[in-house]
Amino acid sequence: xxxxxxxxxxxxxxxxxxxxxxxxxxxxxxxxxxxxxxxxxxxxxxxxxxxxxxxxxxxxxxxxxxxxxxxxxxxxxxxxxxxxxxxxxxxxxxxxxxxxxxxxxxxxxxxxxxxxxxxxxxxxxxxxxxxxxxxxxxxxxxxxxxxxxxxxxxxxxxxxxxxxxxxxxxxxxxxxxxxx
Amino acid sequence: xxxxxxxxxxxxxxxxxxxxxxxxxxxxxxxxxxxxxxxxxxxxxxxxxxxxxxxxxxxxxxxxxxxxxxxxxxxxxxxxxxxxxxxxxxxxxxxxxxxxxxxxxxxxxxxxxxxxxxxxxxxxxx
Numbered sequence: 001x002x003x004x005x006x007x008x009x010x011x012x013x014x015x016x017x018x019x020x021x022x023x024x025x026x027x028x029x030x031x032x033x034x035x036x037x038x039x040x041x042x043x044x045x046x047x048x049x050x051x052x053x054x055x056x057x058x059x060x061x062x063x064x065x066x067x068x069x070x071x072x073x074x075x076x077x078x079x080x081x082x083x084x085x086x087x088x089x090x091x092x093x094x095x096x097x098x099x100x101x102x103x104x105x106x107x108x109x110x111x112x113x114x115x116x117x118x119x120x121x122x123x124x125x126x127x128x129x130x131x132x133x134x135x136x137x138x139x140x141x142x143x144x145x146x147x148x149x150x151x152x153x154x155x156x157x158x159x160x161x162x163x164x165x166x167x168x169x170x171x172x173x174x175x176x177x178x179x180x
Numbered sequence: 181x182x183x184x185x186x187x188x189x190x191x192x193x194x195x196x197x198x199x200x201x202x203x204x205x206x207x208x209x210x211x212x213x214x215x216x217x218x219x220x221x222x223x224x225x226x227x228x229x230x231x232x233x234x235x236x237x238x239x240x241x242x243x244x245x246x247x248x249x250x251x252x253x254x255x256x257x258x259x260x261x262x263x264x265x266x267x268x269x270x271x272x273x274x275x276x277x278x279x280x281x282x283x284x285x286x287x288x289x290x291x292x293x294x295x296x297x298x299x300x301x302x303x304x305x306x
Binding site: 025029030031035036041047048057060062073076078080083111116145149152 | 232241
């Protein structure tokens with residue numbers, strides 16, 4: 001009896017893993033399964049299972065999906081130029097006891113133009129933004145997207161990624177005399 | 181069965197099942213400020229579907245969607261007039277507004293807002 005139960009558990013897990021983490025729309029808790037229109041909507045499984053995987057959020061690494069050229073989202077509804085991709089990285093050192101934060105402009109500008117963040121969410125001058133985890137958890141600054149559409153705030157190390165004893169050479173010039 | 185093998189299989193089973201208990205799709209937006217008052221199902225906007233086809237700025241800059249659920253004052257009149265969703269959902273780029281059920285597809289009594297947040301998934305792998 002125990003062996004049978006155990007085998008059932010394993011089998012259900014294998015089926016669940018094979019099906020992927022994306023629920024069908026009719027069972028996602030939001031869509032009304034009685035709605036006749038639901039049959040015409042694309043299922044997340046169909047669209048997302050072919051993209052680079054991740055461990056959080058949609059379980060999709062959206063930056064890699066773009067770089068892999070698996071998707072090529074248009075920049076505008078009408079005709080228009082692609083946004084300029086900016087390579088610069090910003091080091092943030094006021095991070096209490098956690099590793100420093102490095103903000104990559106590249107991954108962000110591959111997905112969107114400057115105006116999405118500047119100047120409303122973020123002022124462009126260094127040090128002009130009162131960024132804190134409190135504000136971010138409240139949905140301000142980085143938290144407008146991270147925790148909503150971009151990787152969630154459980155992924156501390158993806159932003160807090162620079163250890164004080166291993167600062168990459170190209171970021172050293174951004175240190176100020178007060179930094180540890 | 182050896183104990184170690186049993187433990188391994190059990191771990192796989194737990195991981196397998198935990199990946200299936202996601203609720204909705206990360207970043208789905210429920211829009212129900214007016215829909216149910218007007219006897220329509222709430223709207224579910226899937227970010228995942230749209231971002232495969234358009235970059236963020238297409239909607240959040242060109243079309244003026246504020247990045248705040250409930251902050252846009254979207255009405256059917258404005259959509260039919262070509263604003264917001266109506267910039268594409270006009271029968272030319274995407275399905276037109278006659279296909280009510282395709283957007284108004286949510287269960288009754290859903291609260292407006294974005295589904296996602298830091299509570300949706302466990303910590304990642306550094």
